[in-house]
Amino acid sequence: EIVLTQSPATLSLSPGERATLSCRASQSISGFLAWYQQRPGQAPRLLIYDASKRATGIPARFSGSGSGTDFTLTISSLEPEDFAVYYCQHRSNWPPRVTFGPGTKVDIK
Amino acid sequence: QVQLQQWGAGLLKPSETLSLTCAVYGGSFSGYYWSWIRQTPGKGLEWIGEINHSGSTNYNPSLKSRVSISVETSKNQFSLKLTSVTAADTAVYYCARTIFGVVRGWGQGTLVTVSS
Numbered sequence: 001e002i003v004l005t006q007s008p009a010t011l012s013l014s015p016g017e018r019a020t021l022s023c024r025a026s027q028s029i030s031g032f033l034a035w036y037q038q039r040p041g042q043a044p045r046l047l048i049y050d051a052s053k054r055a056t057g058i059p060a061r062f063s064g065s066g067s068g069t070d071f072t073l074t075i076s077s078l079e080p081e082d083f084a085v086y087y088c089q090h091r092s093n094w095p096p097r098v099t100f101g102p103g104t105k106v107d108i109k
Numbered sequence: 110q111v112q113l114q115q116w117g118a119g120l121l122k123p124s125e126t127l128s129l130t131c132a133v134y135g136g137s138f139s140g141y142y143w144s145w146i147r148q149t150p151g152k153g154l155e156w157i158g159e160i161n162h163s164g165s166t167n168y169n170p171s172l173k174s175r176v177s178i179s180v181e182t183s184k185n186q187f188s189l190k191l192t193s194v195t196a197a198d199t200a201v202y203y204c205a206r207t208i209f210g211v212v213r214g215w216g217q218g219t220l221v222t223v224s225s
Binding site: 083091093099100102 | 146154155156159163167169170196203209210212213216218
């Protein structure tokens, strides 16, 4: 069973600052990792898939990188609407299972 | 643009069966996996299971003994049943569309509370 660990649990930053979020897998998952943003009271929203591909409509300030076990989501310059919780996610083919990380909360400093 | 709309009972007593349905509008029903995911403050996002248009299912092993996901392709709907609920099953439940392992659409969420 693949376990995803995210760090830090909370990231306190100011608008305009750069945010760097980490996701680590318990074993290699190649590049099959997605990132989601969740604002209060809303369902999660897909940001990045296949580790580095931006989903449709996602601003260029969001970027993803990594492969194997270590992945990073970077927000180059935080906008007010970016203060939210971010989750990483992987689906294994065998056994078929979807796993989410515990999340990183980006809040206003 | 696919839309997922879900409904079902929001208040249950312990030992009852949770039942939710999700309708899919504006997109193909085949070629995807249709999932149920729940969210609790303590455990975050938890995948419950998935089904495709032909009825092939995969379940989270931790819930497998109590979960059943079914599909009604003629109505573009899929449903979740979770038996013998306890307070630990209190959560926001989401239906979702998954393709190649990526969740690309979510329902609005249903808060299900289990309380005597």
